[in-house]
Amino acid sequence: xxxxxxxxxxxxxxxxxxxxxxxxxxxxxxxxxxxxxxxxxxxxxxxxxxxxxxxxxxxxxxxxxxxxxxxxxxxxxxxxxxxxxxxxxxxxxxxxxxxxxxxxxxxxxxxxxxxxxxxxxxxxxxxxxxxxxxxxxxxxxxxxxxxxxxxxxxxxxxxxxxxxxxxxxxxxxxxxxxxxxxxxxxxxxxxxxxxxxxxxxxxxxxxxxxxxxxxxxxxxxxxxxxxxxxxxxxxxxxxxxxxxxxxxxxxxxxxxxxxxxxxxxxxxxxxxxxxxxxxxxxxxxxxxxxxxxxxxxxxxxxxxxxxxxxxxxxxxxxxxxxxxxxxxxxxxxxxxxxxxxxxxxxxxxxxxxxxxxxxxxxxxxxxxxxxxxxxxxxxxxxx
Numbered sequence: 231x232x233x234x235x236x237x238x239x240x241x242x243x244x245x246x247x248x249x250x251x252x253x254x255x256x257x258x259x260x261x262x263x264x265x266x267x268x269x270x271x272x273x274x275x276x277x278x279x280x281x282x283x284x285x286x287x288x289x290x291x292x293x294x295x296x297x298x299x300x301x302x303x304x305x306x307x308x309x310x311x312x313x314x315x316x317x318x319x320x321x322x323x324x325x326x327x328x329x330x331x332x333x334x335x336x337x338x339x340x341x342x343x344x345x346x347x348x349x350x351x352x353x354x355x356x357x358x359x360x361x362x363x364x365x366x367x368x369x370x371x372x373x374x375x376x377x378x379x380x381x382x383x384x385x386x387x388x389x390x391x392x393x394x395x396x397x398x399x400x401x402x403x404x405x406x407x408x409x410x411x412x413x414x415x416x417x418x419x420x421x422x423x424x425x426x427x428x429x430x431x432x433x434x435x436x437x438x439x440x441x442x443x444x445x446x447x448x449x450x451x452x453x454x455x456x457x458x459x460x461x462x463x464x465x466x467x468x469x470x471x472x473x474x475x476x477x478x479x480x481x482x483x484x485x486x487x488x489x490x491x492x493x494x495x496x497x498x499x500x501x502x503x504x505x506x507x508x509x510x511x512x513x514x515x516x517x518x519x520x521x522x523x524x525x526x527x528x529x530x531x532x533x534x535x536x537x538x539x540x541x542x543x544x545x546x547x548x549x550x551x552x553x554x555x556x557x558x559x560x561x562x563x564x565x566x567x568x569x570x571x572x573x574x575x576x577x578x579x580x581x582x583x584x585x586x587x588x589x590x591x592x593x594x595x596x597x598x599x600x601x602x603x604x605x606x607x608x609x610x611x612x613x
Contacts, residue, residue, distance in 0.1 A: 232593050234533050238489060241294065241597075242496050248295045251385060256287075256415060258383045259392065259407055260302055263419070266373025267304070267366060273342045274369060277306035279424055282458065284474050286495075286510050289481070290488050293495050299416040301402070303458060304366060307424045308333065308357060311343045315429050316459070317353065321468060327566075329558040330468040333357040333423060333459055348467065357423065359461035359469050366421045366461075367403050371396065381407065401462050423459040423469060427452035437557050438473065444522050445479050473557045480518050480556070485530030490537045491517050494544065497584070497596065503603045504576035507568050515563060516544045518556045538588050545581045548574070579604055 260281060268275040285301030286292045308314050313336040320326060335355040339347045346361040379394045392407040392415075402418035427435070430452065438455055456475025481487055494513045498505045520540050521530075530536055547553045551574060553564040568574055580603035587596045595601060 231591070232597070234493060234537055234593060237496070237593065237597050238493055238533075242489075242492050244292055244295050249292075252295070252298050252412070252415065253287075254385055255383055255390075255392070255407070255412065256298075256300055256417060259381050259394075259405070259415075260417060260419075262381055262383075263370060263373065263405065264304055266376070267369040270372045271365060271369040273345060274306065274365060276342070277308065277310055279305045279307040281305070282422065282456070282474075285418075289478060289514075291491050291495070291510065291514065293492050293499065296413070298413050299418070301418045301420070303420055303422040303460065305422050305424050305458060306362070308335075308343075309424075309426060309429070312337055312339055313428075314357065316425060316431060316434065316471065318431065318433070318471075321465065327465065327468070327470075328560045329471050329555060330465055331459065331471050332468050333429075350467070356467060357469075358467065360466055362421050362423075362461045363403075366419075367398065370403060370419070401464065421461045422472070423461070425457040425459050425471065430457070434471070438476065441473075441476050441480065441557060444525070445476075445482075471558075476557065477514070477518060480521055481514075484521060484527060486533045486536055487517055487521060487530045489533060490540050493537055494541060497541075500597055500599055501580060501584070501601075501603050504573065504580040505603065507573065508577065509563075509567060512553050512563055512567070513544070515553055515556060516540055516547060519543065519554075522556065541581075541588055542585060545578075545585045548578050548581050576603075 264278075264281055268278055282303040282305050283300070284303055287300040314333050315336065316331040317334050318328070318331045321330075332350075332353055333356060334353050335343075335347065335357070337355075339355055346358055346365055347355050348358045348361070350356050374394055374396065379396075381392045381394055382389050383392060384390075390409050390411060392409045395406045395408070397404050397406075402420050405417040405419065407415040407417070430438075434457075435452060438452060438457070442455070455473065458472045458474070459469035460472050462470050481491075491510075491514050494517075495510055498508050498513070517540050520536070520543055524530075547564070551565055552562055555561040555563055564574075568577075583604055584596065
């Protein structure tokens with residue numbers, strides 16, 4: 231019978247040499263585009279701070295090398311122009327999002343800063359996530375138009391020309407890079423505001439310190455925790471407050487924890503159907519909850535037991551219809567993303583079937599391609 235480690239080595243483990251090449255291309259493309267954005271917009275040039283690489287690629291949670299996609303935040307420091315604070319409160323008429331906040335300016339914005347601000351009759355001047363996104367997008371499109379939507383990138387002493395197509399979906403500005411010598415590369419870009427400690431309300435500071443104690447870190451400087459306010463078009467006036475760096479620290483040096491995340495992601499990819507909407511963030515969050523609950527790094531030195539127990543925890547969370555964010559506990563990641571109860575019922579059934587296979591120790595059927603999510607009957611192609 232195939233072991234979990236064998237499944238991981240054959241289907242999940244990335245080829246480091248191949249990935250190194252794609253990382254080089256991606257990094258150089260991102261730097262070219264970011265420099266182009268800054269050159270086409272004076273305010274963004276002044277506010278620019280850094281590039282933050284986020285998502286599975288950069289977190290060490292990528293499954294295989296067939297899909298080349300990554301997420302990037304272009305980070306701006308609003309306090310270079312004006313003092314600001316986060317204000318957590320719900321937006322009437324919008325869904326409840328306890329991890330979303332307004333960025334409120336303490337003073338009237340400068341003429342330049344006003345381009346990305348709105349005036350609210352209760353909150354005063356606020357930074358607009360929509361206007362910031364639009365400003366970044368316009369500058370980025372202007373740069374790409376100036377280079378005829380082609381990026382010339384050096385790889386191993388050769389220059390390759392990548393044709394760039396762009397689109398805006400529900401959230402990011404997506405660049406698709408194509409060259410006949412490489413797989414298609416997708417880069418999702420979203421602007422973000424750096425959240426300094428003096429911008430944080432007391433409740434947010436308490437949430438961060440609670441996680442830092444679990445990590446047992448000697449560094450409790452809130453300015454070093456990489457908190458970002460992400461500009462998403464899903465909310466017209468508020469930013470999503472993201473503590474991604476804390477999540478990275480939570481998974482850091484936890485033995486097989488990342489391997490467990492990747493194996494569950496691969497299982498989702500194989501089973502498809504009712505598991506397709508189970509996002510990488512949901513899976514990672516389940517494992518992070520297990521890390522916080524166990525509190526013992528030695529637990530993660532084994533692969534089989536953590537994989538089984540994290541999958542069981544996922545089954546329990548889906549049954550309860552609740553995957554809580556590890557920072558903002560009242561935020562339900564699951565039902566915020568999946569609102570169709572019928573779909574959740576099917577996901578529940580599929581995961582309970584997976585759990586039964588785990589109990590039987592049948593790894594071959596568990597990871598078999600083309601097996602029904604509910605009954606494990608193999609689909610066959612008559613041709």
